[in-house]
Amino acid sequence: MKKILMFIGIFAVTLLLTACGNKEKLNLYIPNEYIDSSLVKAFEKEHNVRVKIITFNSNEVALGQVKANKYDIVVPSDYAIEELAKEGLLEELNGREFFEEGFEFAPGLEVFFEQLNEDGFDFLKYSVPYFWGSLGVLYNNNKITLDRMEKDGYKVIADQSLETIIYDSSRDAIMVGLLANGKMLHDENRDEATLKADLKKAEEWLVSAKGPKTSILSDEILTDMLSGTKYDAAITYSGDAAYIMSENENYSFYIPENTNVFADGFVIPKNSQNKELAKKFIEFMSTYEASLDNTIEIGYTSVRNDVYTEMTKADGDFSEPRLKYAYETKVSLFQIFRYDQKLKELIDQAWQRVSVS
Template structure:
């Protein structure tokens, strides 16, 4: 009898596995810790499909992988989307077919997309917005005088050897900061400007300076180990919601960015990819995802609800990060020559 029962279990399990394997499969390639898996599970259940999540650590890694592998949906940053589009690797999208009902861009995102378009790249031709935000300083507001210093010096406080600081582990963001201190925009940077920024970053490094990226999320949720760090607004919003010791400030002319859903030309399930993007931009999925991750929603109604007085980020300290408002601002464009100068300089900084 036990053998019969065991056989029934084996056969049943095999049938379940076969049934699962016959489901349509969607492969999504996105940054680490950047989606609410309960939202994914709901999409799988509603559509009787399987979703496979593959993560990348940086846009630079993603660029290489997208060129050599097949994914149905990829979520890179604006400048990486521009590079992939320039290389003819992305499908052009009819935006209206991919947006959830009632979708309207959040105001800050709309301003970013308009300025990006005016300067030569139509983001919406290839991508649907996923999250957006800016780069700023997350600082311990309990330190006497630091709030005033951050608002006066901006990113300059990162160079203070007396403070425990973090330089974000990204050539793009690190050099945006170093150039910003000297009132230079990325798009205007000369070789001399890059060299000066390299020296500033080397000088900023010290025994109390760390170079980190995603680890910021785990190291700053409790306590006050660090005094001032370079971080993304969404990470800052999440950290501040868990740790009341920190506040966030985005200096003028900081970098504003947007990540987006794109569909590579070699994707194998483009119709399901469209359904997934439409689902993720619906009100319910966008709300749950933004609530979980902490980044600014591209949907105006979700964005407004999050920063309302009784919203999850309605507290003024949190709202500053989630609202991601800064004027004027800049953004990083796809520029192979500039990128090489930044990467070469960053290698010098890291090894100095």
């Protein structure tokens, strides 16, 4: 009898594994901790499919992997999307068509897309917007005042008496170094010699800003800063800042002028093995219900105006002034990273030298 029961059990498990193996599979390549897993499970159940989540910790890593491997959906940032599109690696998508009739983008996002388009890249031609935000400084409000942040901005990171974090991103870090010297990341009127000189000054500033209390981190801040005050100031993305502040009242966020504003989006590589299922997943994640649940869980600014309004209303999840400030992503003057192969190489080289100094 035991042998019969064992055989039945093994047979049932075999059938289950066979059934799972026969399901359609979707390979999703996305930044770490950047999607509500319960939504993925809901999509799997609704469509009787399996979604395999593969994660990355930087756009630079993602670019190399996308060029070398096959994924059905990828979620890079604007400049990485531009690079992949210019290399002919992406399917063309009408980003607006994945939302229902009457849909509106969150305030300020249309301006972002218009500026990007005017500069020569149509984000919505290749991508469906996912989250967006800005770069700023998350600071210990028990130790650093808003007045000081307004005065120093990113330069507060150079204070050797503070425990600080420089975010481990070549573009973001070098941009901060440039801004500390009154320079912009992109400047059409700058020749190559001047560009190299500006990048050298940015590099030197970052090296001098690094002290015994300075760390170079990325996703680790999501755990290291959730409680207590281990760090005094950190260069941080607005969505990460909103999430941390929702858990830790000791921190506030400041967005310096001329900082980076970014948008991440769903793209479908041309070598995707399941493009129709990929489109269904993107449509599912772009609905009001999924977008709301996702932004509550992750903390980044929704691209949907209705979700944005819900989150920031008087009794919304991000109605508290500290959180609302980060979630609103309002920057009067802002920079957009663009794909520029020569600039990219120079930035990466400069950041490598800073990292090992």
